[in-house]
Amino acid sequence: MTRFRFSAFVLVILSASLGGCSFLNQTSAGNNSRANLESFCEEAINNSESTNRPQPEAPTILGTSPEQAWVRPSFKGPDGRFGAGTAFVVSQDNAVFLLTAHHLFGPAGGLDREYRWSEMPNLVSGASGENPLGKVSVITGKALPVKGARGMQGTQLNADLAIFPVQSESQVHAMPLAQTLPQVGDDVWLVGEVIGSSEYRHKAVVNEVSKEGIYYRFDNKIELRATSGAPIVDAKGQVVAMNLGGGEYQGAIMGIGNPAPVMNCHLQAAWH
Structure with missing residues (x-):
């Protein structure tokens, strides 16, 4: 499997409108699939301004x-x-x-x-x-x-x-939100509506992992406009990331996502 180096990639920030995209240069987030998220969660909850909410x-x-x-x-x-x-x-x-x-x-x-x-x-x-x-x-x-x-x-x-x-x-x-980060090489799927496709599940392979972001390469060339906010799921049906953007790199479509364990930390902080 060819490893993805994000420093060479120009990220497309996906627009919600079907026609618009903007561009932002990005650099590699590195590869640390065993990042410790406990301190991140603790800090997020301690710094939260929310109060106990009735269920x-x-x-x-x-x-x-x-x-x-x-x-x-x-x-x-x-x-x-x-x-x-x-x-x-x-x-x-x-x-x-x-x-x-x-x-x-x-x-x-x-x-x-x-x-x-x-x-x-x-x-x-x-x-x-x-x-x-x-x-x-x-x-x-x-x-x-x-x-x-x-x-x-x-x-x-x-x-x-x-x-x-x-x-x-x-x-x-x-x-369910996954409680751990995926591993490099894991199969994942973007689930949602993709322009020009009648399918609602699109396979990719994880290329880079850290608590800052997850990067994945799609098996097929697909149109990613309007998929900001779409779930990225694993074989168990757990959400491992939220799709945020994507674009073409060396002939393949790459995607980037917000990791599920970190989203879970934000969710706990916002709702506690």
């Missing part, structure tokens, strides 16, 4: 199918609704959440500027979405404040996250 009534969970756990989301903002990227549902500690990429709440999602994490609860009062494969409907409350969340900066991808609590009237498939 809402759980929505109806229909199953854990990755193909039915993603949606094309619509967000309710102060000036009406807008759609951007992809989102997916996870269950964690008896609660259910809709996750997507923070950078969609900026120019990549058609907004005038990128909004800070502290502005998110006032910017987005709720989200909704449906999955084309089944009777899945997602309705959420307002965005949670994910302290430090922002779009990708340099090689640090793990702060690019937005979280919404799923409300009880929803009917969803909800996936």
